[in-house]
Amino acid sequence: MNDQIFETVVTTQSPEGVAHVAPMGVRYQGARVVLMPFKPSTTLANIVATRHAVLNLLTDTRVFAGCVTGRRAWPLLAAEKIAGQRLACALHHVELSLDEHLDDALRPVLRMARVHEAGHAGFMGLNRAQAAVVEGAVLVSRLHMLPMDKIDAEMAYLRIAIDKTAGPGEHEAWGWLQDAVAAHRAKAASR
Structure with a gap:
């Protein structure tokens, strides 16, 4: 395989x-x-x-x-x-x-x-922000498994690609991911 x-x-x-x-x-x-x-x-x-x-x-x-x-x-x-x-x-x-x-x-x-x-549509190529959003989504799906310092470090690194190459869709998606990390952090702090 x-x-x-x-x-x-x-x-x-x-x-x-x-x-x-x-x-x-x-x-x-x-x-x-x-x-x-x-x-x-x-x-x-x-x-x-x-x-x-x-x-x-x-x-x-x-x-x-x-x-x-x-x-x-x-x-x-x-x-x-x-x-x-x-x-x-x-x-x-x-x-x-x-x-x-x-x-x-x-x-x-x-x-x-x-x-x-x-x-259904042509493929124009990928930008780095798209890869960053996908990787960020994987991190968010594993918030319950990973330490916050790892999440913070990886999200900070991925943010570079967002800042340099994101369009409106990637910015919107990145915002959702940041909100999820912040909500997870707040929930953990309230325990």
Whole structure:
């Protein structure tokens, strides 16, 4: 298996049709996409129940930051070949079907077959602020696991890229991340 991880956003839906949007690192294994969601998770439950997911490739980093700060309501469009939805802001999406499920106590391996894919917008390249927001979102998702001095040091370093290359979307996303760190700090101080 390729150990290189690509940061994407996976959309799933419950059997009742309720959409769920979640950032997720994925691996590509030939024509298959490998997902390894943690137990328990809505993404895992939805894929096991419906056997489908949509992989969204995007540069709007507000989705990454928004999902880890409680903003999961993003505009969605119907998938074309599976029962599911894709992000309206996706540059490209891949509709997936569960091909193999290897259970694990912590992180099951879901090998997903590509059912359909389509491009929706051109890729203009990345700027450093986009990478900083994605990395900041990973840090925020781990606030409960990491010491505050590590969070502060890494956020300060990432801030350099925000200051130099961010556009309005990255500034908005960065603000959400900073607010989440400040809320975590305040909660920890009140204990």
